[in-house]
Amino acid sequence: DSGVTQTPKHLITATGQRVTLRCSPRSGDLSVYWYQQSLDQGLQFLIQYYNGEERAKGNILERFSAQQFPDLHSELNLSSLELGDSALYFCASSADRAGDEAFFGQGTRLTVV
């Protein structure tokens, strides 16, 4: 168990819908990262938050947004879903902003039908 908790584990939804994925980091970790893993793109970095502030942005679509709350949990919001958004979404956390070891949650498997 990495200590990073993601919910839900599985999600099936229809095109055009909006979903929210939730992540609780390891106790004491201030950084949260979101990744998308699809078959054709591998593991792609989406966005990072550090202590409530956005710190880095990767290949995140405009339809996607995220935030980190004062209790340090994070949510990834995916809207106007398309079939191509079907993927495994991972959250990771680390103690500090950069360089520290990152630990990953079990992922949320999103299927858009």
Next chain:
Amino acid sequence: GIQVEQSPPDLILQEGANSTLRCNFSDSVNNLQWFHQNPWGQLINLFYIPSGTKQNGRLSATTVATERYSLLYISSSQTTDSGVYFCAVGAYSGAGSYQLTFGKGTKLSVIP
């Protein structure tokens, strides 16, 4: 951004054999990690190894930061070692933001 290349892309081993997986990266890094993704999709931390050598049971890893590569050794492989092995490197981009960038992975299949 930084490029991460892993080789080989696929590897089939007989149980009990040894193997070496390689990760090359294109620039200086602050962090290098090896992960094992099991058949259920879970990413398991194997090593945090920005430089030097570490060992954990049948697995060991070496990173030569000055030459921009890392190696993961698996000895006496078991069927439970099957899965995808990822190398991920952490570095600052030109814009000053930090990212952990993954390679495409090595898919290992260990057959009895």
